Amino acid sequence: MTQDVGTALRTLTENRMNQTDPASKPSLIQQRNRKRILDAALDVFSRHGFRGSTLDQIAAAAGLSKPNILYYFSGKEEIHVSLLNGLMDAWLAPLREVDPAGEPLDEILRYVHRKLEMSREFPRESRLFANEILQGAPRMAPHLEIELKPLVDKKTALIKRWIAEGRLARVDPHHLIFSVWATTQHYADFATQIQVLMDGREVHEGAEAFLETLYRRLLAL
Amino acid sequence: MTQDVGTALRTLTENRMNQTDPASKPSLIQQRNRKRILDAALDVFSRHGFRGSTLDQIAAAAGLSKPNILYYFSGKEEIHVSLLNGLMDAWLAPLREVDPAGEPLDEILRYVHRKLEMSREFPRESRLFANEILQGAPRMAPHLEIELKPLVDKKTALIKRWIAEGRLARVDPHHLIFSVWATTQHYADFATQIQVLMDGREVHEGAEAFLETLYRRLLAL
DNA sequence: TTTCATCTTGACCATACGGTCAGGAAATGA
DNA sequence: TCATTTCCTGACCGTATGGTCAAGATGAAA
Known part of the structure; x- marks a missing residue:
């Protein structure tokens, strides 16, 4: 089951990069940091809700600077949406x-x-x-x-x-x-x-x- | 049942006033406005959560100015706590x-x-x-x-x-x-x-x- | 080693938000 | 009527927060 969510996360990690052409392979650093950010964001968002969470909290939890996070995601909203998108499949798997x-x-x-x-x-x-x-x-x-x-x-x-x-x-x-x-x-x-x-x-x-x-x-x- | 919640609200309305001596009778205006504020706050808090709600939203919903709201409650937190306190009894009534x-x-x-x-x-x-x-x-x-x-x-x-x-x-x-x-x-x-x-x-x-x-x-x- | 793209950051900005305050308007009551 | 308390508000303040940017650091490729 850990597999399921992990897979889902990986899937969404491969999404559109900020300015990069579509379908360009994401570097190792990119994969690692995106995953870090999303995991940190899951932690923070799930505890405080969207509005109650701050980019600084997410940055701290991810061990990255705030601008660095904005390098990988266009904003707080996109992080949240990415999370929801990426987890949806795993979430519905049992019913499916x-x-x-x-x-x-x-x-x-x-x-x-x-x-x-x-x-x-x-x-x-x-x-x-x-x-x-x-x-x-x-x-x-x-x-x-x-x-x-x-x-x-x-x-x-x-x-x-x-x-x-x-x-x-x-x-x-x-x-x-x-x-x-x-x-x-x-x-x-x-x-x-x-x-x-x-x-x-x-x-x-x-x-x-x-x-x-x-x-x-x-x-x- | 409307009675229950109404009663609970009224009860908490009679709480300590900002600077007034304890056990002083609250004026009609005070009763009316406190109730307005709490009802508006219930609306806003229940839709956006504590962190996601703003005093301005509550003020607007209550039809009062922000400073006026702070005249009746010492801050956002006190409004929220008042709500929880006042509704708790009604909420537990069925089990009781x-x-x-x-x-x-x-x-x-x-x-x-x-x-x-x-x-x-x-x-x-x-x-x-x-x-x-x-x-x-x-x-x-x-x-x-x-x-x-x-x-x-x-x-x-x-x-x-x-x-x-x-x-x-x-x-x-x-x-x-x-x-x-x-x-x-x-x-x-x-x-x-x-x-x-x-x-x-x-x-x-x-x-x-x-x-x-x-x-x-x-x-x- | 050099070059180029990727990655990272300190400093900064604009806005939103909780909260304050001095003073004015309305009630209250003598 | 006047005096006093209660009620209300515009203007303001400090901080938190989302987001930007120019410039530097760190890779990867040749």
Whole structure:
């Protein structure tokens, strides 16, 4: 899974350079620094949101000077958009991998498992998206329409089919998916709160067990 | 329910005035303007987060000048803290009202219903808290420890008792509560996303039906 | 080693923003 | 009516922040 996000990051790293002709190979330095910047930016943006983050913070976290960062990206906004673009694919992978040929209940439970795993392994990514959507997704609206919506339409249709075939209990597929997002991402986005309420106790295994029970009871026939 | 939040707002309105002696009655103008400011601030903070909101925005939304706002509140931070303080009680009311003397399943379903209703009626409040907790709850840490934690401890103990008495199916009470928060608040906090994915279709009734099914299947014996 | 492109930075700029203040306008009340 | 408190504002200030730029440092290629 680290692979997934890594790959996505690498992909976006190969994007248009500032003034360079398109399709020119990026130097090693360029690759290294772009990756540094994006990783630092993920850290900062996910903790403070877009508006609450400063270029100086990102520069410090990346170990580069501010003007140097502006050498690789045209501005704060472009860094943010690059991050969102680069992480989107990895973020949607679990849903994309729900397999029409698989056993319905297993597929859903596997999806829940993967999502929860991502919340644990990549809380920064989760919070980055949460922040963005909370603010009305000003820098992500196209993504929602063009990438997310078709995917959700496809998968809700699949679930609907499964239900019609009597292989899953009856539920509204859209709300089912929303609930998976909500329950799994909650552990990353609201970690501070959960930390306090669970003081010290183990969180993840309990969550895993709970969610498996939840969706098994909901969907089993 | 409007009553609840209104009352809470009024309560916090009666707080310490800038330089006035404590326990002096606030004038009508003072009441009116403080309420205006807090309502405007709720609007702005819930849409842009603390850092992303400016006093000028709040002033404009309240129909007052910036210095005039600083006449009523010592600064941006105090407005924000006042809001959180004033809304906390109303926010926790649904959980507080879970009745040990009631029928377990009914009580939980009623709780879910109330929470979902709040997400629909008071999305701004939901987003305000979501924003704050996402950023690590810097202005809310005491509340979490002093108000939320004891309440959650009490209610999880109650649920545990219900389960031990064989009146609810076995589940981890903490994760149960987390899931209720997650699934209900999701409809307010991620409304932008849901709007896109449900384009036009009715959201709330579907959510209501889905969540009732979800928790009924999870908790029924 | 020289040359050229790439990379890096200190100094600087313009704007936005939180906050102050002196003084004026409105209420309040005697 | 006048006096006093409460309320309101234009003008202003210091700092933070996004962004620019000219010039220098550091590679890569010959």
